[in-house]
Amino acid sequence: MIKKLAQTRESDDIFELSSFTPYLLNQAAEAQSDVFSRNYRDRYGMLRTEWRVLFHLGRHGDMSAKEISESASIHKTKVSRAVRALEEKRFLSRVTSPDDRRSERLSLRPPGQEAFRHLSRAAQDYEAALEQRLGKRDACKLRELLKRLDGT
Amino acid sequence: MIKKLAQTRESDDIFELSSFTPYLLNQAAEAQSDVFSRNYRDRYGMLRTEWRVLFHLGRHGDMSAKEISESASIHKTKVSRAVRALEEKRFLSRVTSPDDRRSERLSLRPPGQEAFRHLSRAAQDYEAALEQRLGKRDACKLRELLKRLDGT
DNA sequence: TGTTGTTAGTTACTTTTGTAACTAACAAGA
DNA sequence: TCTTGTTAGTTACAAAAGTAACTAACAACA
Numbered sequence: 001m002i003k004k005l006a007q008t009r010e011s012d013d014i015f016e017l018s019s020f021t022p023y024l025l026n027q028a029a030e031a032q033s034d035v036f037s038r039n040y041r042d043r044y045g046m047l048r049t050e051w052r053v054l055f056h057l058g059r060h061g062d063m064s065a066k067e068i069s070e071s072a073s074i075h076k077t078k079v080s081r082a083v084r085a086l087e088e089k090r091f092l093s094r095v096t097s098p099d100d101r102r103s104e105r106l107s108l109r110p111p112g113q114e115a116f117r118h119l120s121r122a123a124q125d126y127e128a129a130l131e132q133r134l135g136k137r138d139a140c141k142l143r144e145l146l147k148r149l150d151g152t
Numbered sequence: 153m154i155k156k157l158a159q160t161r162e163s164d165d166i167f168e169l170s171s172f173t174p175y176l177l178n179q180a181a182e183a184q185s186d187v188f189s190r191n192y193r194d195r196y197g198m199l200r201t202e203w204r205v206l207f208h209l210g211r212h213g214d215m216s217a218k219e220i221s222e223s224a225s226i227h228k229t230k231v232s233r234a235v236r237a238l239e240e241k242r243f244l245s246r247v248t249s250p251d252d253r254r255s256e257r258l259s260l261r262p263p264g265q266e267a268f269r270h271l272s273r274a275a276q277d278y279e280a281a282l283e284q285r286l287g288k289r290d291a292c293k294l295r296e297l298l299k300r301l302d303g304t
Numbered sequence: 305t306g307t308t309g310t311t312a313g314t315t316a317c318t319t320t321t322g323t324a325a326c327t328a329a330c331a332a333g334a
Numbered sequence: 335t336c337t338t339g340t341t342a343g344t345t346a347c348a349a350a351a352g353t354a355a356c357t358a359a360c361a362a363c364a
Contacts, residue, residue: 217343320350
C-alpha cells in the first residue's frame, strides 16, 4: 500500500502553521488593527503612524520628532512623514527649537487635541470591549504576555 | 497653581498606548516576525508570503492558488506574486488543471520540499525556544488567546 | 577660525502591498 | 449556439514602507 504523505501527516504531530506563534500574532494583530483603524481612518483620514504620533503628542505634551521616534519605536522617516501629514491636516504646528535649530517642537493644535481626545476615548472603549470578550483576567494576561514578547 | 495637564496625566489612569492591546499585538508580532524571518530571508531570499505559501504546499500537498488563498487567508494577488517568486526559485512547478483550465495545480519540487523541511524544523525550534522563554503553560495560554482574537 | 565627527530631519529611490480592472475559462439556460 | 453571469489568476496603477544619501546645524578641539 502506498502511503499518501500529505494525508498521513494530517493526523500526526507534524507542525501546523495555525499553531505557530508568530503566525497567530500576526493574524491577531492584523485583525485587531483593522477593526480599530476605522476610528482614525474613516473619520480623520489618518494612517496608523499618524494616529500613533498624534497619540504620543496628546499623551506626553510637546515633543520633537526624535523624541517621538524613540519613545514609540517608529523610524524617523515614518515619523517625518506622519508629522507632515498631521501638519497638513492642521492637527499640529511646529516651531524651531530655540536651543537647537535642527530640531522642532511639535504641538497639537486645538483640532488635533480634539481628535486626540476622541480617539483616546475610542481606544478605551475598544479596550473595554475586548475585556468584555476575553474576560478581565484573560485580557490582562494577554497584555502581560505580549509585553514579555515585545523586546525580543 | 497652574496644572500641567501632561504632567498630571502621567500619574492618573489616563489611557496609555503601551497597554493598548492592538498596539502590543503589533509590537509583539513585528518583533517575533523579524526574528523568524531571518530563517527564510537570509538563506532563501523569501518574503513572508512566500514562506507561508511554501509551508501550505508542504503541509497540505498540491493545491491551487485559490485553495491556498482561502486556507491561509492571503489575498489572491499576494498568492499570485508569491507563486511566481517561488517558481522563479525553482521551488515549485505549475500544471494546468485538466478539469478546469483556469486553475493550476501547484507542486513543490525537490528543492522546495527541502526548504520546507528545513523551515518546518526551524519553526518548531523557534516555537520550542518560545515555550522555554514563556514557560509551557503561558505559551499555550498565549496561543489560545490569540486564536480567540483571530476571527475578529 | 578651521576641521572633523555627529545629529535632526528630509528627500530620493526602491521594494512591497493594496485595489481595481482585466483575460481566459467555465456554467447555465434560452 | 448565443447570451449572461461567475470564477481563477494576472497585471496595471496607486499607496505605503524601508533604505540610503543628503542638508543644515551642532559640538569639540586644534
